[in-house]
Amino acid sequence: MNRNRILFGIGVLAFVSVIVTVRLGGFLVDNEYRQPDRQVAAQEEQGETELTPRQQGIVDEQAADEAEARARPYEEAEYRTVPFVGSRVTVWVLAQLHLLFAAFVLAVPLFAFIIEFVGYVKKEERYNKLAYEFTKLLSVSFSMTATFGAFLTFGLIILYPKFTNYLMHIFSPTFLPYVLLFFLEALFLYSYYYGWGKFGPKMHLFLGFMLNIVGTAIMFIANAWLTFMMSPGRRDDVDGDGVPDFVSAVSESGALLSLRDAFFNFTWMPINIHRIIANVAFGGSIAAAYAAFRYLQAKTDEEKAHFDWMGYVGNFVAIIAFLPLPFAGYYLAAEIYAFSQTLGIQMMGGTFSWLFVIQAALIGNLFLGANYYLWLGMGRMEGGVHFQKFIKWLLIAIALCFAVWATPRYAISSVSEIAAMGGSSHPQLSYLGQMSAKNTAVNILILSTYMSFLLYRRTGRQSVHPHRQLLTRAQAIVFSSAAALVIFYGVYGYYVDAAIRIRFAIPQVYSVLAALVVITVIDLPLYRNAAQSGETKWGRMPAVSQYALIFIALSFTWLMGLMGYVRSGLRQEWHVYGVILDTSPDAYTPTLGFATQVVSVTVLIFFGLLGVVFWLSSLGGKKDWEPKAVADGGDRLEGGQAA
Amino acid sequence: MTAQTRLRRQVAATFAVATVLLPLSASAQVDLGTEEQRAAGKVVYDKYCGQCHGDTGDGNGYATPRVKPKPRDFTTGTYKFRTTPNGMLPTDDDLRRVIEIGAPYTSMPGWPNLTSTEIQNVIYYIKSFSPDFENPDRYAEPIDIPRPLESTEESIARGRVVYEEQGCGACHGEAGRGDGASAPTLVNDKGDPIRAADLTQRWTYRGGPTKEDIYRTFSTGLNGTPMPSYADSLEVEDRQHLVNYVYSLGDADDPNYGTLITAVYSEEPLDLQDEEALDALFESAPMTRFPLVGQITEPGRNFFPPVTSIEAQAVYNRDEIAFRVRWHDLRADTSGRNNPSLEVPMWDEDNGIGGDATDAAGDSDDFFGDFGGEEAPAEDDFFGDSGDDFFGDGGDDFFGAADAGAGGAEFSDAVALQFPASLAPEETPELKPYFLYGDAQNPVDLWFVNLTYGVADTFRGRGSDSIEATEADIVEAVTSYDQGAWTVTYKRRRSSRAGVSFAEEQYTPVAFSVWDGFNRERGNKRALSSWFYVYTEPSAEQTVAGPVLRAALIVLAIELLVVFLVRRRARQQAAGEETAGTLTATEAPAV
C-alpha cells in the first residue's frame, strides 16, 4: 500500500514537472522578445501613428539590434562557459558520474556471471539467488550510466565544441560500432535480467557471458578516446633496435595519420587492464555497500543472514580484485613514464606527487577496513576467539606498511626542520619514501590481508586432513619465505643501482602471487569437509561491520575519483598531449585542494544517486524467492524511510 | 647545529685518542706504509683529493686557481694543523683529523665516508709526495695538551694581558675580529695572501673550535703562516689563560643562523642622529645571524667572500622602520667607489693561474664580448697570458699589500638590503623575484650604502645586468666602523608607493649583500644571502589566554558529554535489565 502511494506520488510529480518544464521553456523563449516596455511600444505603434520620442527610441533600438543580429557573421565557438562552476568542473563532474555508474554496470555482470556459474557448477540455489540480487542493481544503474553519458556528450559538444569536433575527426569511425554495441548491451542486459529463471541455465549463462563481452568491448572503445588524449601514438619498435619507439598517430598540426595508431595507443592497454580490475573491485564494494544497507534495514534473521552473506561476497570480490590493482597501477604508471619523461615526472615527482600521499591514505584505509571487516567476521563463528590473538600482529604489520606507504619522499616541513634535516628529506625516513620501501609495503599489505582471510576461513573449523599438520606448516613456510623474499628485495634495493632496483619489483610481485596460489592450493584440500567446531552464523555481525563495508565502498569511490583526476590532469594544459592545446580559461591545473573538493562533491552526488538506486532495487522482484513476510517487512521500513 | 656538534665531538674524540695513544707510539719512527698501501691510497687520492691538491700533490689541481686559502702543497711537507712543535712534520693522527673533519669555511671538507683504512692509505700516499717524511729528524713527539683551565674572570683577565703583551692584536685585532693593523698585509710562505682568524667567530676557526684546538694552535703555530708558536715564549699556564681569553671573545660554538628578522614595535621616534636612543631601541630587538656566501651564479663570480655572515635586527614605529646590520671586516675601505651596477669581469683570476687561464678564457670568450665599459682594460690584462694581473703592481695577489700600503683600496666596502619591489599576490605567497638582483618581471629594490659616503642609495634591480639608481624612496642610513665591525642602520617610511610597504604582521622577503672593498668586491662580485624574511611583529600585545581557554573548554565539554552518555546508557541498561530486555546484536556496540 505504501509503495502504491509512493508510485502515485512519483506519477503526480512527473506530471507536474513536465508541465512546469514546458511552461518555463515557453516563458524563456517568449521573454526574449517581450520585455514589458517593448511590448507597450509595439502595441501603441499599431494604434497610433505618432510616437513619443522615447517610444521612437525603443523602436529604433530594437531595429538596430535586429539589424546587428542579421549582420553578425556566423562564428564557430571554440569554448563556451557555464556560469559559476565553469566548463571544466561541469564536464569533470559529469564524466566522473558517468564513469562511476559505468564502472558499476560493467563490473556487476562480471561477478554476477561468475557467481551464477559457481552456483550452476555447485548446484546450489543460493548462489543463483545472490547473482540475481546483484543483477537487480543493474537496470537502474544502466539507465543512470546512459543518462550521464548523454549529459557528458552534450556537455562536451556544448562547452568544448572545437575540441569535441577534433575528437570526432579522429574517432568518427568508432562511433557507430560503439552505439551498436551499446544497443547490444541493452539487449543482453535486459534479457539477462528479465530472463532469469525463464531461460535454461546454459542459455542464461550465455547471455551473461555475452553481456560481459559486449560491455568490455564498449569500455575498450571508450578507453581509446581518452587514452588518445594522453598519448596520441602507438608504441612500436620501428627501427628494429630493440628499443620501442613512439609512432605518432597524428601529424604536428593534429591531422590524423593512422586511426590504428590512435586507437591502439601507448596507454590504451594499461588503462584497459587497470580499469577492468578496478571496476570489479569497485563493483564488489558497491554491491557490498548495498548489502550492508539492506542488512542494517533488515528485521528478520533470514534477511540478515542473506545480506550478511551478500556483503561478505561483495567485499570478498572487491578485495580479491583489489590485491592486483597496485601492480596494474604500476604498469600504467610505468607506461606513462616510458611514453614521456615529462608526464612521468609530472606524475610522480611533480605537481601530483602529493596526490599520491593522499592515495596512500585511501589505500591504507581500504586495507585496514577490509581486514577489520574480516576480523569482525570471525565473530560469526563459534570459537572465533582462537585466532583473535593473531590480529594484533597483523594489525602491526598493516599499520607499519600503511605508514611506510604514506611517508612522503619530501616532507612538508618548516624552515627550521629543513635546516635540521639539511634538506627536505629526513636522513632516515627518506628511505621509506622511496619506491623500494613502498613496493615492499604494498606486497606485505597484500600478504597480511590474505593472512586475515585465511584466519577467517579457518575460524571455527577443524581440518580433518590426514597430513594437516604438515600442510599447515608448509603454508607457514611458503608464507614466511614470500614475506622474507619481499623484504629482502626491498632492503637489497638500496644497495644496488636504480636500473637493477626497478627490476626487483617483479620478483617481489611474483613471490607474493606464487605464495597466494600455493597457499590456496594447499588450503583447499586442507579444509575440505572440515569439521565445524561451531556453526557459522550469518547475520551475527555487529552493525559496525556493515558501516565498515560502506566506508570501504566510499573510499573506493573517492579513490576512483581521485585517480580519474590525476589521469586526466596529468596532461595539464593540453587537450591532446603535445598536439591540441587547451586555450580556455580553465587550462590551468587547479590545486589539489580544489580537485579534492570536486571529487568529494562528485562522490556525494554519486552516493545520493546510489541511495535512489538501492531504494529502487529493493522495491521490486522480491516475491520470487523471499517469503511474503520478509518482503512486507522490508517494504514497511523502506517506505518509512522514504517518507 | 648537528653538523657542528658532531664535528666538535669528533674533534674531542680524536684528541682523546691522540693524547692517550700518541705517547705510546714511537712517533719518531718513519712509517711510510707498504707499496700496496700507498697504491691503495693513490686510488682514493685520485678520486677525492687530486682535483684540489693536484694529481702530483703540488697543490695545483683544477680547483686551485679559484679557492682560497690555497689547497695544501704536499710536496713542501709544511702543515698547519699539528700537535708537533713548530716546523716539524705532523703525526698521522694530525693528518687523519683534518681529513676526517676538514677545515671549516675553507674548500677542504671533511670526509666522514672514508673508512679508517682508506684514510691511513691516503696518509701514506700523501707522505710520499714530500721527501721530508723520509727524514727521521723532521719528526718530533707531539706536544702535551693539558686539560683546559676553568674560565674564571681572573683567568680571562690574565689571558687578556697575555694577548696584549704578545701583540696578538696586531693581526687579530684589538677585539679579536681579525682586523689588526697588519692583517691586510699577511701572506703565507708561498706569497699567497691569508687572513688572520676572526677570533670572535669560533665556528670559522680552521683548526677547530675547542679549547684544545686553540691551545694547540698557540703551542705549535701554523707552519707556513705568520702565526708563530708560543711554546717557547709563553708558560703553559699563560697559554691556558690565553685560551680562556680567546674562547671568551666569541659567545657561541655555532653560528646559529636564523631565517627571520623579527621587527619589534616601538612607540619611540626613530632618530638616526640620536645614537643612544637608537642603541636602546635596538637593544630590545632580537638579533639574527644570516649566512653569506659568494655570488658564483652570475658573472663577477666571487669564490671566496671574506665576510661569511651578517647580523641583522629591526624595529619599527607607527610610520617608520629601521634595520640594523653588522658584520666584520678586517679594514674599513672608505676611499674607493662601489655600486651594485659596476661592471665586473667573469671572475678575478688569482695568481699562479698560468696557462689554465687561457683555457678558461677561451671557453667564455663570446660571453666576455658583452662586457665593456670601465673594466675594459682589466679584461685585456686578464686574458693576456702574461700572468700579470690587472692590478699592475706586479704583486701576485690581489689582496694587494700595495693597496694596503697606499692606504686605501680601489673599491670601498658596501652593504645592501634587498627587498622585492612588490609583494607577491596573496594566492601565490611563495612567489619572489630572483634572489640575484631580481629579473625583468619581478624587480627588486636595493638599499645600498657605499661606506665611503655613508648614505643610502636606492637601486632597482631587474636582473644582474639591469640595475638602475632610483629615487622612488628616501632611505636614510648611518654607519660606523668599530674595531673590525661595521654597523649600518637604515631607516625608511613603512609605506611606500614605489617599493614594498611594511604592514603589521607581514612577512617581507629580505636578502643581504656585503662588499669587502679590500677583496676587490664590487658590482656583482659580492657576498650575498638567499631570501630570508622580516616579520613585523604586531604592535598590540598578543594574548594567549583566548585560544588556551578555548582548547581547554572544548576538551572539557567532550569529556562531560562522554561521562553523561555513559552514565545515561548505564541507567537505561539497568532499567532495561529490570524489564528483562536485552540488547540485540545490532545495537550492542556503540558506533
Added chain:
Amino acid sequence: MKLSVPMPVRLVLLVVGTTAFYMYLGQIVPQKEAHPPPPVLISAEMTTEDLVAVGAELASGKGQCLVGCHTVGQSGPLRYPDLDGIGARAATQIEGLSGLEYLAQSLYEPAAFIVPGFADGMQPIDQPPISLSEDEMKAVIAWLQSLGGTPTVTLDTDLGY
C-alpha cells in the same frame, strides 16, 4: 527511549564525514596551481606586420590605450585625442621629431607635448601599472604607425629610450 541515532542519519553522517575527511586531506597538502606558460606575444623573428597585430591587441588589452582613454575614428567632445590617422600625423606634430620619435616620446614621456585642446593626464606606459616592455612598446608604436601611415618599426629599431 533508545538513545541511538537512526540508521539513515548514521549512514549520512558516515558518508559525509568520510568524504569530508578525505577532502580535508586534500586541503592540508601543499597547494599549487600550475598555470600554462603565458603565450609568447613577441618573439625575436616577428616582422613589422606581426608587431602591428600584437600592438593592436596590446592597445585594447594590457596597454589600456583604448580602455576609456583614446578612440579610433571618433569625433566630438573626446577626453583624449583620437588616434585615427596618427601614423601620418605624427611626423608633423613637433618640428625636429620624426614620426617614430614623436610616437616614442608620446609613449615614454607623455607630458612632453600635449596636443592643443587636451589636458595632460596620460601616464608613461613603460612604468607601472601598465609597464609595457620595450618590445611591447615597439609593437604599440607599429600599430600606431599603421593607423593612417606605413609601419616601419622592427624589433631592432632603437627608440632612443
Added chain:
Amino acid sequence: MWGLNLPIVLALAAIGGVLVWRRAHTLVWLLYSLGALWAFFKFGFVVPIPQSVATIYLAITGLALVAYASSSRERLAETVQPIKRLILEPRYRLALAGLLVALPALAAYNAYADLTMPLEAPGFGREIHPAPPPEITVHDETVNMTTGDNPYLHYKADDPELYGKHLENGRRVYYENCFWCHGDGMGGDGMFAHGLNPVPSNFNDVGTLPALQSSFVHWRIAKGGPGLPGPGTPWDSAMPAWEKFLTTEEMWDVNLFIYDFNGFEPRALGQH
C-alpha cells in the same frame, strides 16, 4: 645508531617490557602504544622528523588502535570496561574529577606551547625535480627530454680511452665550477651549501641521479635555476644556467662525470 636517540628508545622499550611483565590491561597497552609512538617520533631521532610526517604516523596509529580495540565484541567490552568503571563507580569519583581537570589542562598547555613557539620564516613546498619541458634548446641544439641522451655515454663501451678523456674533462669542469655548492664528494654539502635555500642537490643520493635520465640532468645543468618552471621556485635556486659559461661538450662531460663518480647509471630511455 641509525640516527636514533638510543636512551629514549631504550626507555620506551623498557616501559613496554614492564607492561609485558605486569600483563597490562588492553587499555593500558593502547594508551602506551600511542604515547610511546608519540614520544618516539618527537624525541627518538637525532634529526627530529618533521611534524607533518609525525602527524601522519600518529593518525595511522590511532586508526589502527581503534580498529584493534573494536575488532571483536569481547575486546571492545574489555577495553572500555575500565573507562566505564571510572565513570560509573562512585569510589573513582576523585580520579574521574582529576582526569576531567587534567585533560583540559593538557590541551591548554598544548595550545599554549603552539602559540609561544618561536617564530619562523614561512616555508613553502617546492618541487625538487619538476617535470622538464618536452624539449630544450642549448646552444642552438635541440634536445628532446624523452629521447635525448648523453652523446658520449656510448664511448664507455665503444672507446674507453675517449670516454676517459671526456670524464677527465668533466672532472675539470666540476672542480672548477660545481663543488662550491654540490661538494667535493658530491653530497650537496659544498662550502656554500649552508647559505643556500633550496640546498644543492645531493648526487650521492640513490633517489636523485639514478632516477633521472641524463637528458633531465642536462636540462638542469644548461638552464639552471632560472630555467626551472614555477613550482620549482626558480627565484630561489642558485644553480647557474651553465649554458652561459660552458660549452655543450663541457656540460655533457660533467654530466658523465657526476654519474661516473657516484657509480650510478642514468635512467635509460623508456625504462620503467
